[in-house]
Amino acid sequence: MAYIRDMALDPALLEILVCPECKTPVRLVRDGAGLQCGTCHRIYPVKDDIPVMLVDEAEAPAAGR
Numbered sequence: 001m002a003y004i005r006d007m008a009l010d011p012a013l014l015e016i017l018v019c020p021e022c023k024t025p026v027r028l029v030r031d032g033a034g035l036q037c038g039t040c041h042r043i044y045p046v047k048d049d050i051p052v053m054l055v056d057e058a059e060a061p062a063a064g065r
Contacts, residue, residue: 008032008049009028009032009046009049009051013051014026014027014028014035017035017051017053019037019039019040019042019044019053020053020054020055021037021040021042021055021058022037022039022040024037024038024039024040025038026038026044029043030043032046033045033046034046034059035051035053040061041061041062042055042058042059042060042061043058043059044057044058044059045057045058045059
């Protein structure tokens with residue numbers, strides 16, 4: 001498991017968060033800067049320690065996925 005810097009997101013919250021598009025659980029990526037969906041691969045930003053779970057705010061998956 002990779003070291004995550006002073007993660008402010010509650011682990012209980014991470015257990016219940018899912019991608020709003022495909023309803024798949026998300027996982028923390030990029031040292032806590034985002035949450036990635038395991039199915040559609042969108043990355044939802046975390047701004048001021050608050051997950052922004054809006055499809056329009058998500059980073060689209062790289063081409064070829």
